[in-house]
Amino acid sequence: MKTYRMNLMLCGGTGCIASGSPKVKQAIEEELAKRGLADEVQVVMTGCNGFCAMGPIMTVFPDGVFYNKLRPEHAPRLVEEHVLKGRPVKELLFEEPLEKEKIPLLKDIGFFGNQRLIALRNRGLIDAERIEEYIARDGYQALAKVLTSMTSEEVIEEIKISGLRGRGGAGFPTGLKWEECRKYDRFPKYTICNGDEGDPGAFMDRSIMEGDPHSVLEGMAISAYAIGAEKGYIYVRAEYPLAIKRLQIAIEQARELGLLGHNILDTGFDFDIEIYPGAGAFVCGESTALMYSLEGKRGMPRIKPPRSAESGLWGQPTNLNNVETYANVPPIILNGGAWFASIGTEGSKGTKVFALTGAINNVGLVEVPMGTTLRSLVFDIGGGIPKKRQFKAAQLGGPSGGCVPANLLDVEIDFDSLTEIGAMMGSGGVVVMDERTCMVDTARFFTAFSVDESCGKCIPCREGLKVMYDKMTDIVEGRGKEGDVEDLEKLGRMIKASSHCGLGQSAPNPILSTIRHFRQEYDAHVREKRCPAKVCVELLLFQVNPEKCKMCGICFRNCPVQAIEWEKKQVARIDKEKCTRCKTCIANCRFDAIE
Amino acid sequence: MITLTIDGIEVTVERGASILEAAEKAGVRIPTLCHDKRLIPFGACRMCVVELKGRRGLVPACFNPARNGMEVLTQTPTVIEARRLQLQLLLRQHPLDCPVCEAGGACQLQKLVFEYDVDKLPFPRQEPKGSLDLASHLIKRDMSRCVLCGCCVRICNEVQGVNEISFVNRGIRTEISTDFGRPLDCEFCGQCVSACPVGAMVAKPLGPIARPWEVHQTRTTCGFCGLGCALVVESKDNRIARVSSDYELGSNEGNLCVKGRFGWPVVHSSQRLTKPLVREGERFVEVSWEKALEHVASRWSDIKRQKGGEALAVLGSPRLTNEEAYLLQRLARGSLGTPNLDHGAGLSYRGLLEGVRPLLGYAAATNPIRDIREADVILAVGGNFKETHPVAKNQVILAAGRRKSRVFVVDHVHTSLCDIMGAQAVYVRPGTEGLFLRGMIKWILDEGIWDRGFVETRTEGLEGLKEALSGLDLASVAELTGATTDEIKQVATAFAQASTACLIGSLETLGVGDSADVAASAACLCLLTGKLGRRGCGLHIYAEKANSQGALDMGLVPGLLPGYRDASDPQARESFQELWQLPLPGGPGLGAREILEGCLNGKVKSLYLVAENPLGTYPDRDWVGKALEALEFLVVQDAFMSDSAKMAHVVLPASVFVEKQGSFTSVDRRIQRVEPSVKSPGEARADFWIFCELAKRMGTPFPFSSPGEVWEEIGKAVQIYNGVNLQILPEEGLAWPVAGNGEKQGTSILYQEEFPGGKARLELPVWKPPQEKGDAQLYPLLLHPQSRWFHSGSFTTWSPSLMEVCPEPTALVHVQDAMEGGLKEGDLARVISPKGEMLARLKVRYRGPRSIVQVAHHFQEQPLNRLLEWSWEIMRVRLERA
DSSP, X not given: OOOOSEEEEEEOSHHHXXXXXXXXXXXXXXXXXXXXXXXXXXXXXXXXXXXXXXXXXXXXXXXTEEEOXXXXXXXXXXXXXXXITOOOOGGGBEEETTTTEEEOBGGGSHHHHTOOOSTTTTTTTSBTTOHHHHHHTTTTHHHHHHHXXXXXXXXXXXXXXXXXXXXXTTOOBHHHHHHHXXXXXXXXXXXXXXXXXXXXXXXXXHHHHHHOXXXXXXXXXXXXXXXXXSXXXXXXXXXXXXXXHHHHHHHHHHHHTTSSEEEETTTTEEEEEEEEEEOSOGGGGSHHHHHHHHTTSOOOXXXXXXXXXXXXXXXXXXXXXXXXXXXXXXXXXXXXXXXXXXXXXXXXXXXEEEEEEESOSSOEEEEEETTOBHHIIIIIITOOOGGGOOEEEEEESGGGSEEEEGGGTTOBOSHHHXXXXXXXXXXXXXXXXXXXXXXXXXXXXXXXXXXXHOOSOSHIIIIIHHXXXXXXXXXXXXXXXXXXXXXXXXXXHHHXXXXXXXXXXXXXXXXXXXXXXXXXXXXXXXXXXXXXXXXXXXXXXXXXXXXXXOOOOHHHHHOTTOXXXXXXXXXXXXXTTTOOOOOHHHHHOSSOOBO | OEEEEETTEXXXXXXXXXXXXXXXXXXXXXXXXXOOTTSOOOOOSOTTEEEETTOOSOEETTTSBOOTTOEEXXXXXXXXXXXXXXXXXXXXXXXXXXXXXXXXXXXXXXXXXXXXXXXXXXXXXXXXXXOEEOSSSXXXXXXXXXXXXXXXXXXXXXXXXXXXXXXXXXXXXXXXXXXXXXOOOXXXXXXXXXXXXXXXXXXXXXXXXXXXXXXXXXXXXXXXXXXXXXXXXXXXXXXXXXXXXXXXXXXXXXXXXXXXXXXXXXXXXXXXXXXXXXXXXXXXXXXXXXXXXXXXXXXXXXXXXXXXXXXXXXXXXTTSXXXXXXXXXXXXXXXXXXXXXXXXXXXXXXXXXXXXXHHHSSSSOOSOGGGGGGOSEEEEESSOHHHHOHHHHHHHHHIIIIIOXXXXXXXXXXXGGGGSTTOEEEEOOTTOHHHHHHHHHHHHHHHTOSOHHHHHHHEEOHHHHXXXXXXXXXXXXXXXXXXXXXXXXXXXXXXXXXXXXXXXXXXXXXXXXXXXHHHHHHHHHXXXXXXXXXXXXXXXXXXXXXXXXXXXXXXXXXXXXXGGEETTOHHXXXXXXXXXXXXXXXSOOOOHHHHHHHHHHTSOOEEEEESOOHHHHSSOXXXXXXXXXXXXXXXXXXXXXXXXXXXXXXXXXXXXXXXXXXXXXXXXXXXXXXXXXXXXXXXXXXXXXXXXXXXXXXXXXXXXXXXXXXXXXXXXXXXXXXXXXXXXXXXXXXXXXXXXXXXXXXXXXXXXXXXXXXXEEOOOOOOOOOOEESOTTTOOEEEEEEXXXXXXXXXXXXXXXXXXXXXXXEEEEEHHHHHHXXXXXXXXXXXXXXXXXXXXXXXXXXXXXSSEEEEEOOOSSSOGGGGOOSSSSEEEEEEEEO
């Protein structure tokens, strides 16, 4: 393998590709060629680095300098200054949002420095489309170890010692799952990877499949060995074309090297993997619905028992884990379960990947040890809230999760503590909200998602969620009645208790947790017909509060329909006849003067 | 066993039983909306939630297994509240059109809303929405009433294997629909209607409109095919309003086919014969029964006196009840003094009588219908259950779906059984099924994988069989059948090595190849592999009609007295002469074909046709027509003016099965009661009454006045029926042979301990290659006479409802053959054989072998038998655009 003096690790994740990294790559390579450096310096397209908001991003090795927001026109300077003269280009360095200070090295950046990478261990370091680079980073060593020196019981024991719990949301102990599936003496067995990541704002699994597909394949092969399967399926949502492409490349490369297929590593172990693109139903992330979908049927959760371990895909014993879970398996095998168990909290071991989105400076993907506080996640890694606004709440676990308010910022994130406060780990989506977010409206948004995505099978989920959604609509549109909130709570509890699958059992969470933590906002909507965050249009008066108005005229200048009358040193006035209630004035007023 | 308490009541159930089943056993009712005992629990309606003591939360009872020590509470405030909430949620958008809803009074939702006192809704009501399908035949779908329990979707998939309907869309927009909402185009079995707990899938009115409390219910046995499905006939004002079944009643477990559920308007057809008719020249004149019967008796007496009893002949029908079949043969042999009697063209029962009986001992299928779903390997040879015995096909679907049984279909056409998930089709040349089975037997012998224990202790003739097949090699079998040697080996190995395996097939009057040979080879295969006398195994060779089995048992065949006693056996003759106090006619008697030959050559002067229509259903229509024309005196007793009846001198109007009392014997030998649910129209009378009247007028009166009274004599005459008492038959019937004294016990599985002759005989006749009739150049296609599941012989063509869904014969042909003939789907085609021609609607298929066309019989307007000859030759035909 050819070595280079310098490696420019340019991010090739979906986010950076969207913000233009292929063009940046082309520009840099042209520049390098122009200067005759093509043999000395190479540009590598890596998997997702997680820092998507700053894309396209690039890390220069060996010195570890980190660049962000690159454009093709930056290429000449970058090559001239950094590659030739060894001087980092200051303007392209990352600026810490709170301290406003340029930081040249990747390791010094809070976003990266505070992370601990296990599942994302190869992030930004390898070309996802080259198996050699994965192997160079100890790839497939765990599989070799398992096949040559461990029995399937020992593998399962190691996973049990590690305390690894399913990363898909429910947190079922992985070792127990494998053990259960191994028990059944019916063949063929199947092992499935659930890559149907559907939570709004979650992209952990996509990042792994795109950036380090072999870690998923290796994890699956190890699970197959443990349970006795010869066939694996990766169910990926069709909206992830890049993940599908890279997984396909990875599978083909692994087959070529004899790491998949017949007689793997000459040990007599046969295992192969097929990719199945899902058609985009959220409920197909539920394991039994996923298996129906794989069989070509309508994705609808089925009854249990029998569990999938006994009778899953095509009625055969089947193991199903999430992408991130599989990615954690090889390091556990290589470093030992005890090493993994030393990270994290009592009940939740290891690390967890989170997708930080919403009102947060460092939007992106991070991996932190279990037990990291939400505060650390939002402020140390996430860089805090933009525009000096206040943290109001974080929505964890997507449409199935709940909101965590500011007074619980110090909660240590793990499976059990989150459940305790009415949120849930879910797959790891963290949507951060500032004071401009209306919690009632947010809860209504997530409920709308669940109403759309319910498979329609059982009554409480299908009908009950719609009733809850209609009631929430009434509340945000000013038709709320005394007692509505209590009705919502009652209905929500009943839906949770009597729904069939995880979707219905958790879909009321956004409403229930916001009622629990932000009851006063509901009361403001219902009793005072007022939206404190000024989000719910129907509850806004569209009039200027003269006491708050600083007469700056910014509302006047921004109104798209000229509905605002203003003259210098005069309080603005909104003409309600003309006003279209678009909220542009509210968004622009810096003094919160429009009510 | 598991012991638990339900609301404090202790109950013990089998491991694996659900809480719901345990509660049922404990006598505690748990409400359900999406539960149907025919289906795998679904868990959608959440009405069955219960609480478990010591556990938080609600648990659906329908699919959660009962566990030891569980304390189940079904009536706690939380449970009641949850159920009320589900009902309130459903009612939010459910139309409140109960007064005009077809399901009113039978609707589960209506019942539960009343029971749980859901008078007010805590949520605003929404406008009901959902598509309305009024265009489909027989079934109306109003999706605004649908509660999305999925029962219709599941029964269509799990039990019928049709998958006509499915859930479409998601969430609150979920609906049940066909693809793109087109009208139904399916089996029209109405299983979806039977499973619908509300009024979303309902039967269109075919008779009087009636609420459940207005009807009179009768439990009887279906007469459309030989499966003996239990029926519940609901009638109002002497007219049938609805026909359904019940899970608890019979072997069909509440399942019915299109005929059983929707075919009954045949009963009230305006075409029914209501008066005895006597021919005067070219036309019929209505006469009184007295006059008609006198006329018939006197003509018969004259002929008998002048030419002897042999000049009289009787062709009966496998639709007659056991009692009637018995009386008819007694009337023929005793009163008319003729040995010439037969039924089903003498063809419909050959497989059982000449194929199975010589090897095994009884001319019958060996195991209960429901055993099919216990088999690990199912081998379908010859005949398609979907077309001939639709409800038995469901057993194959259940086996393949739930047990994951392997299904092999060896056939010369592509049948719907080939489409079952996981089924493997082996296409052979027409008429070579018997050879394929011999190939399997040969392979099993060569490989030494026959059941040694079974063969040694239970059979004889192994060496002879080896000897007989010694000249056979698989390569030539493969060449002649068109299957590959691998296929022969694979099917043979799978069948031989399965722990349970069964062989299924149906006997049709008009078939391809020699049904007796196929049946014998099948029996031989089952013997060799030890697949007899056990649950989940067996030979399921089914005859077509309602009482095909009973007609054989009662001796409605030439040469065999009731109970399969040889008519030439002096001892048997003596015992019957003593029983009847009448002399028995000598000689073996003529079969159906010889009787018709006798008509032509003048040996037979008078023919008595009872519910049999040779002109419409026997091969070679022209020839049959000439035979009937040559008769001096033709008496036809039927419910309709059939083609044969039109040629009669006297026509006697008869009742149909829902108007009669008696019994049928099903294909799996269950003797079941037939009860009248409506009165016959006009002066139509039960065949039983007519036989008694004729016997009286022939001077040999029967000592019976009702069907029940015949049983004492049947018990004496037919050993295997000895001990049956019609009045106290169990709900599912009693399978013969009945163990006599005192406690009555049926034999659901034959040959568990021994064969009637001690050991069974392993032997096979020499296989004769099929011959083809017609020039291959002129007639490029082979003809396969096809049964349609919509019809039963020609009887159902009088049913307006069935004629609505299947009004004309179809010719099903491979798309390539159609294209070469310049034809496309939907064209009207002339099917031309060297014998004659008919019109049929062309349908194309895309799978299966070429050069064979399946043409439906049944239809009197376009009779298929015009194309046929009475021989084993396979008829060649060609298709032309009409």
